[in-house]
Amino acid sequence: MRTLYLDAFSGISGDMFIGALLDLGVDFKQFETELAKLNVPGYHLHAERIAKSSIYGTDFDVHLPEAMHKDEGFIETTPAQHQHPHTHVAGHAHTHQHANGHTHSHGDDVRHLKDIEAIIDHSDLSDYVKTNAKQVFTEIAQSEAVVHDLPLSDVHFHEVGALDSIVDIVGAFVALELLAVNQVYSSELTDGSGFIKVAHGMMPVPVPAVMQMRVGSAIPIKQNPDLQTELITPTGMGIVKTIVDQFCPIPDDQTIIKVGYGFGNRETPQLNALRVMLCEKKTKPTGC
Numbered sequence: 001m002r003t004l005y006l007d008a009f010s011g012i013s014g015d016m017f018i019g020a021l022l023d024l025g026v027d028f029k030q031f032e033t034e035l036a037k038l039n040v041p042g043y044h045l046h047a048e049r050i051a052k053s054s055i056y057g058t059d060f061d062v063h064l065p066e067a068m069h070k071d072e073g074f075i076e077t078t079p080a081q082h083q084h085p086h087t088h089v090a091g092h093a094h095t096h097q098h099a100n101g102h103t104h105s106h107g108d109d110v111r112h113l114k115d116i117e118a119i120i121d122h123s124d125l126s127d128y129v130k131t132n133a134k135q136v137f138t139e140i141a142q143s144e145a146v147v148h149d150l151p152l153s154d155v156h157f158h159e160v161g162a163l164d165s166i167v168d169i170v171g172a173f174v175a176l177e178l179l180a181v182n183q184v185y186s187s188e189l190t191d192g193s194g195f196i197k198v199a200h201g202m203m204p205v206p207v208p209a210v211m212q213m214r215v216g217s218a219i220p221i222k223q224n225p226d227l228q229t230e231l232i233t234p235t236g237m238g239i240v241k242t243i244v245d246q247f248c249p250i251p252d253d254q255t256i257i258k259v260g261y262g263f264g265n266r267e268t269p270q271l272n273a274l275r276v277m278l279c280e281k282k283t284k285p286t287g288c
Contacts, residue, residue: 001182001183001280001281002179002180002181002182002278002279002280003181003182003183003184003185003251003254003278003279003280003281004176004179004181004183004184004185004276004277004278004279005184005185005186005187005250005254005256005276005277005278005279006184006185006186006187006240006244006274006275006276007186007187007274007275007276007277008186008187008188008189008190008232008240008274009187009190009275010190010231010264010268010270010271010272010273010274011189011190011191011192011230011231011232011233011236011264011274012189012231012232012233012236012237012239012240012274013232013233013235013236013264013274014165014168014169014171014172014233014235014236014239015060015061015062015168015262015264016060016236016262016263016264016273016274017172017175017236017239017262017274018060018168018171018172018175018262019047019057019058019059019060019261019262019263019274020057020058020260020261020262020273020274020275020276021172021175021176021178021179021260021262021276022047022058022060022175022260022262023049023057023058023260023261023262023276024179024258024259024260024276024278025179025258025260025278026175026178026179027178028045028047030178031045031171031174031175031178032045034125034174034177034178035167035170035171035174037123037124037125038119038120038123038125038166038167038170039122039123039124040119040123040163040166040167042064042065042163043062043063043064043163043164043167044062044063045060045061045062045063045167045171046059046060046061046062046063047059047060047061050263052263052271052272052273053271055261055271055273056261057260057261057262057263057273058260058261058262058263059262059263059265060262061265062164062167062168062171064163064164110156110157110162111156111157111162112153112155112156112157113137113138113141113152113153113155113156114153115156115162116134116137116157116162116166117134117137119166120133120134120166120170121134123170125170125174126177128173128177129170129173129174129177132173132176132242132243133166133169133170133172133173135238135242136169136172136235136238136239136241136242137165137169137238139213139237139238139241139242140209140213140234140235140238141155143208143209143210143212143213143234144209144212144234146212147208147209147212165235168235169235169238169239172239176243179278181278183245184243184244184245185244185245185246185247185248185250185251186240186244186246186247187247187249188220188221188222188247189219189220189221189222189232189237189240190221190222190223190224190231190232191205191206191210191221191222191223191224191230191231191232192205192223192224192227192228192229192230192231193205193223193224193225193227193228194228194229195228196229196230205223205228205229205230205231206221206223206230206232207230207233207234209234209237210232210233210234210237213234213237213238213241217241218247219237219240219241219244219247220247226269227268227269227270229266229268250277250279253281253282254279254280254281254282255279255280255281255282256277256278256279257278257279257280258277258278259275259276259277259278260275260276260277260278261273261274261275261276262274262276
């Protein structure tokens with residue numbers, strides 16, 4: 001039995017999660033090969049082992065062509081019965097590392113949840129990766145639909161943002177499958193506090209989509225009043241909600257065999273990383 005333990009002292013995002021698993025020893029070339037089974041072009045991956053605060057870990061990122069903007073997140077269509085301006089629902093959707101306020105014209109190509117599910121279903125990925133990746137997208141879309149009082153069918157990704165998010169979310173489960181763990185435990189999650197600026201104003205932390213995903217769950221979140229920023233992204237929260245079996249300290253029957261760090265790019269006064277531990281069940285002692 002192999003257990004993955006998440007020590008989310010500085011929140012979690014998709015990039016941080018993948019970086020942490022690569023830091024545990026997931027082979028990057030094998031990861032690239034498996035992720036290519038998604039059969040979606042237009043991106044390349046970057047992973048580098050670097051030091052922050054003299055602690056070594058892995059910085060992971062999905063690179064898109066220079067003309068494209070990183071993950072813009074879910075945006076809303078504007079049905080006649082809704083008088084909202086055409087803006088981003090979550091202009092920071094996965095971006096623990098990347099935040100911008102771009103808006104797009106009504107003519108931009110978009111992908112709805114059903115379109116993303118079709119891309120995943122028609123890929124050559126394993127059933128494990130397909131099922132779990134679709135679950136994360138569903139969690140995020142459902143939360144955005146509730147927060148913005150929209151039908152689920154009206155919640156969609158800008159095309160470029162969808163590419164980044166698809167790679168990030170699918171990649172999380174490719175890496176997890178390659179790590180071959182049987183269960184996932186986690187500490188309580190830590191978020192920042194205050195407000196963050198997104199495309200349509202100032203938003204409280206935890207951001208509404210993350211807070212909505214807490215409904216019906218027992219996911220514990222504490223807020224750090226000294227960090228006036230977002231630490232838990234909707235993508236990170238969706239991954240946690242999908243994979244974590246229990247929120248608790250590392251069980252006494254587990255032995256830590258390796259520790260890894262996945263870095264976020266946002267500069268904070270403390271180490272901005274997700275720490276993960278690969279554990280195995282202890283064998284019974286044979287003597288003194």
